[in-house]
Amino acid sequence: MNDKKQLDFERISRRIHDVRVSKGLTQEYIANAAGVNPSHISNIENNKVKISLPTLVSVCNAMSVTVDYILSGEYVNPSSSLEESILIELQKCSDDMKERILKIILALQ
Numbered sequence: 001m002n003d004k005k006q007l008d009f010e011r012i013s014r015r016i017h018d019v020r021v022s023k024g025l026t027q028e029y030i031a032n033a034a035g036v037n038p039s040h041i042s043n044i045e046n047n048k049v050k051i052s053l054p055t056l057v058s059v060c061n062a063m064s065v066t067v068d069y070i071l072s073g074e075y076v077n078p079s080s081s082l083e084e085s086i087l088i089e090l091q092k093c094s095d096d097m098k099e100r101i102l103k104i105i106l107a108l109q
Contacts, residue, residue, distance in 0.1 A: 007071075010047045012056075015070050017045040019063050022088050033062030065091055 020030060027045070031038040034055055041059070043049045051059070060067045069091070090098060 009050045012051065012070060013045050013047040016051070016059060016063075018088060019065055019070070019091065020045075023063055023092065025063060030059055030062045034058035 020027070027038045027041040031041045034041070035058060036055060040049070040055075044051045044055070044059075056067055056070065060070055069087075090101070093101065
C-alpha cells in the first residue's frame with residue numbers, strides 16, 4: 001500500500017510569494033541570494049515549475065524563514081486565514097517583540 005502524501009506545490013508557491021511580499025523583498029533579491037534567475041523565482045511563485053529542495057532552502061534563507069515554515073501548511077493546516085496572517089506578521093517581528101506578544105496572549109487566556 002502506497003500512502004505517500006504529495007506536496008501541494010501550488011500552496012508552497014503561494015506561501016513563498018506571500019512571505020516575500022510581506023517582507024518587502026523583490027524577486028531579484030531572492031534570485032540573487034538563491035543563485036537563480038529572477039524569472040525562475042517568478043515561475044516558482046506562479047506555480048509554473050516545482051521548486052527543488054536546494055532552491056527552497058536558499059529561498060527560505062534569503063527570506064529569513066525556515067523551510068518548515070513554508071511547508072508547515074502541508075502538514076498542519078492553519079484553522080483559518082487569520083491564523084496564517086498572524087504567523088506571517090510574527091515572522092516580521094524581532095525576538096523581543098515575539099516575547100512581548102506571547103506574554104500578552106498568555107495574559108488574555
